[in-house]
Amino acid sequence: xxxxxxxxxxxxxxxxxxxxxxxxxxxxxxxxxxxxxxxxxxxxxxxxxxxxxxxxxxxxxxxxxxxxxxxxxxxxxxxxxxxxxxxxxxxxxxxxxxxxxxxxxxxxxxxxxx
Amino acid sequence: xxxxxxxxxxxxxxxxxxxxxxxxxxxxxxxxxxxxxxxxxxxxxxxxxxxxxxxxxxxxxxxxxxxxxxxxxxxxxxxxxxxxxxxxxxxxxxxxxxxxxxxxxxxxxxxxxx
Numbered sequence: 001x002x003x004x005x006x007x008x009x010x011x012x013x014x015x016x017x018x019x020x021x022x023x024x025x026x027x028x029x030x031x032x033x034x035x036x037x038x039x040x041x042x043x044x045x046x047x048x049x050x051x052x053x054x055x056x057x058x059x060x061x062x063x064x065x066x067x068x069x070x071x072x073x074x075x076x077x078x079x080x081x082x083x084x085x086x087x088x089x090x091x092x093x094x095x096x097x098x099x100x101x102x103x104x105x106x107x108x109x110x111x112x113x114x
Numbered sequence: 115x116x117x118x119x120x121x122x123x124x125x126x127x128x129x130x131x132x133x134x135x136x137x138x139x140x141x142x143x144x145x146x147x148x149x150x151x152x153x154x155x156x157x158x159x160x161x162x163x164x165x166x167x168x169x170x171x172x173x174x175x176x177x178x179x180x181x182x183x184x185x186x187x188x189x190x191x192x193x194x195x196x197x198x199x200x201x202x203x204x205x206x207x208x209x210x211x212x213x214x215x216x217x218x219x220x221x222x223x224x225x226x227x228x
Contacts, residue, residue: 043219043220045219089156100169101172104156
């Protein structure tokens, strides 16, 4: 089955710096890659996603890039703020049929220091 | 629209007991997925239901089961509880028409097995 590796497991940055989280996936049939943010004690919330027909997607300070050949995708957060502190999860799923299973990475704890 | 809701929010059980958790999806959503979240294993897919039918299943023992009702509400049941079943159980809903739809998570049920 699909396997998603996520690095780093913890990341500490200064406010205003950029943060990058990287994920690799094993199944070349995967074609949907969402990123979720989970604050302490709260539910995961989608922050951005990318489908395999595009290589990059941006939403204000957040961007995701996808390299299908290398089977990896990355989350980029620019101008980090203390409220960006949370655990971030990447995930992958296959399209087609009824493959509604999301396979998640183990998460990255991002700490933004004021 | 109201978000995904889960009940109860917290549960304490003892080994050997069974437990039933409930999830009400966003109105109009027909697909409900269940995930187990633990510090060691992260977010792991349990199963997914669509129109009262299980469409996808993860790699969990048969003690974990679920069902979906005609109003799309879903329940999951864990029988013969073990200490290792202590976790946050999350459900997520989508409309169910495509495997690349955004999954919206509920707040979770935190289960503690003593």
